[in-house]
Amino acid sequence: MLNCFITESSASIIPLNLVLQTEYAAWLAKQDPFIKHWLDSTGFRNDAGSVAMIPNATGQLSTVICCVKAMTDFWSVGSLPFLLPSGCYRLNVTDSQFAIAWGLGSYQYTRYKKSLKKPAQLLVESDLDYVTNIVESIYLVRDLINTPTDDMGPSELADAAVALAKPFNAVVKQIVGEDLLKENYASIYTVGRACDDAPRLIDLRWGDKKHPKVTLVGKGVCFDTGGLNIKVAGGMTLMKKDMGGAAHVLGLARMIMEAKLPIQLRVLIPAVENSVSGNAYRPGDVITSRKGLTIEVGNTDAEGRVVLADALTEAASENPELLIDIATLTGAARVALGTELPAMFTNDEKLAADITAYGVQEQDPVWRLPLFALYRDALNSSIADINNNTADGYAGAITAALFLKEFVPNEMSWVHFDLMAWNVKARPGRPQGGEAMGVRGLFSYLNARYKK
Numbered sequence: 525m526l527n528c529f530i531t532e533s534s535a536s537i538i539p540l541n542l543v544l545q546t547e548y549a550a551w552l553a554k555q556d557p558f559i560k561h562w563l564d565s566t567g568f569r570n571d572a573g574s575v576a577m578i579p580n581a582t583g584q585l586s587t588v589i590c591c592v593k594a595m596t597d598f599w600s601v602g603s604l605p606f607l608l609p610s611g612c613y614r615l616n617v618t619d620s621q622f623a624i625a626w627g628l629g630s631y632q633y634t635r636y637k638k639s640l641k642k643p644a645q646l647l648v649e650s651d652l653d654y655v656t657n658i659v660e661s662i663y664l665v666r667d668l669i670n671t672p673t674d675d676m677g678p679s680e681l682a683d684a685a686v687a688l689a690k691p692f693n694a695v696v697k698q699i700v701g702e703d704l705l706k707e708n709y710a711s712i713y714t715v716g717r718a719c720d721d722a723p724r725l726i727d728l729r730w731g732d733k734k735h736p737k738v739t740l741v742g743k744g745v746c747f748d749t750g751g752l753n754i755k756v757a758g759g760m761t762l763m764k765k766d767m768g769g770a771a772h773v774l775g776l777a778r779m780i781m782e783a784k785l786p787i788q789l790r791v792l793i794p795a796v797e798n799s800v801s802g803n804a805y806r807p808g809d810v811i812t813s814r815k816g817l818t819i820e821v822g823n824t825d826a827e828g829r830v831v832l833a834d835a836l837t838e839a840a841s842e843n844p845e846l847l848i849d850i851a852t853l854t855g856a857a858r859v860a861l862g863t864e865l866p867a868m869f870t871n872d873e874k875l876a877a878d879i880t881a882y883g884v885q886e887q888d889p890v891w892r893l894p895l896f897a898l899y900r901d902a903l904n905s906s907i908a909d910i911n912n913n914t915a916d917g918y919a920g921a922i923t924a925a926l927f928l929k930e931f932v933p934n935e936m937s938w939v940h941f942d943l944m945a946w947n948v949k950a951r952p953g954r955p956q957g958g959e960a961m962g963v964r965g966l967f968s969y970l971n972a973r974y975k976k
């Protein structure tokens with residue numbers, strides 16, 4: 525079990541009480557003079573997120589209170605695992621969202637630097653399996669993103685998929701290196717061929733063939749130098765996270781398999797490094813994609829859509845009931861919506877409404893942007909069927925989504941997410957670094973749609 529949780533209460537457990545800001549005065553009036561004096565003398569104010577540690581007469585911690593705006597504000601406990609002294613705590617709300625926020629706030633990335641502090645422990649009184657599934661799956665996403673490329677290149681990302689598959693008896697196949705050309709995945713091969721760690725298509729399958737097919741596609745650019753259109757230093761700093769989409773789909777797959785959702789799951793990850801070398805693909809080159817559409821490389825730094833093109837073509841060939849792709853695709857999506865709000869693109873109105881609603885419910889929001897068809901012209905090429913880049917760069921997230929749309933049949937229920945996969949600053953429950961965004965909402969949606 526995760527070291528931030530316990531399941532058995534004990535005499536030494538410390539009550540942790542959320543108090544509504546608006547009810548604080550009434551709450552205080554009911555407390556004994558000792559507590560009133562303590563809160564007064566320590567200058568406690570009932571701001572949202574304020575935490576008071578209240579001792580007993582012998583000086584031991586006896587109660588913790590935390591003021592909240594609303595009793596649904598589960599993120600308010602997200603900073604407590606490392607704020608409170610080690611020990612076991614019992615919350616006065618048992619909603620599983622609070623335990624999830626606690627678990628997510630207990631995350632530390634310890635591969636290269638030992639942690640100095642253990643998280644305080646929360647008593648989980650209900651839905652332990654569900655809570656653990658969500659928290660551990662998001663830890664997986666964060667760990668994969670946080671791992672530097674030297675330890676998370678295309679082959680290690682494939683190893684991670686194999687390791688994930690094993691306990692669930694999922695099957696992973698890989699098409700590696702020049703075999704990509706033999707099997708007609710030139711887009712994936714061409715983008716990744718300049719890297720010593722060979723490009724590959726990772727293909728995970730799980731579930732009963734009688735169940736509806738859901739296919740997840742994740743962008744697995746393990747490092748993005750930009751290629752010959754090389755990025756400037758600042759633009760390259762975080763590029764280990766350019767496989768964030770792959771990490772997201774593996775985390776979502778883990779949630780699905782752990783929960784045994786009755787779906788036939790397929791996960792496709794084009795895993796490459798966009799490197800600079802003598803054999804790197806060049807601006808102006810033309811690639812014949814799996815679908816047969818020719819792609820002019822306007823810019824080697826718009827590589828994500830190129831590798832996704834072949835993966836989406838393969839995904840669509842099996843006609844899944846639902847096709848989801850997740851990618852750290854464009855800086856333009858961040859310009860439009862900031863780093864914390866993933867952009868969602870789909871032509872399926874009901875799907876858009878449902879996923880949006882589940883995102884709101886889980887406080888894991890996404891925001892729909894349009895697949896505005898008139899902008900497709902910006903991707904025209906004079907020598908190929910499509911260019912991977914637009915001349916003016918306007919509406920970059922939309923034109924990237926329109927590029928992907930070329931590789932998905934019009935009638936298919938398809939949704940594309942363009943997201944940051946990284947917390948640029950820490951928020952309660954969401955430490956700085958790799959992050960799963962929109963995945964809790966998506967899982968909640970899939971759960972509601974498919975769970976029997």
Ligand SMILES: [Zn+2]
Nearest residue numbers: 748825826827
């Ligand atoms: Zn790029």
